Amino acid sequence: MKKTKYIYTNADNLKCGEMICQKCNQKITSGEYRYKEMNHKFDFVGYVSHEHKFCSESGDTGWAIREMELAQRLNQMKEKLVAFESFANQWNTDALDEEIEYMKGILQ
Ligand SMILES: [Zn+2]
Secondary structure: OOOOEEEEEOOOOOOOOOOOOOOOOOOOOOOEEEEEEEEEOOOOOEEEEEEEEEHHHHOOOOOHHHHHHHHHHHHHHHHHHHHHHHHHHHOOOOOOOHHHHHHHHHHH
């Protein structure tokens, strides 16, 4: 079997494949999960392996890294929002309005 990296995501944003957790056999309907593509050596048909976050958290540092990255992205967005709002006010432009609304929606 080819070893591939896990992809960490959220079922509320992205669903792929059968969405059945390999650890608890339950369907993944919402919340965070990880998945990876699996390929058998002599089989060209790959499949996707899924696991709930709470079923795969222990022993996987990928989750901590994901949380750190998400936090970093939110902090960057906060800084950008301040800068965008300041720019929009100073230059009396609505060119950034859509972006500002988008960021406010995420950060609230
Ligand atoms: Zn599970």
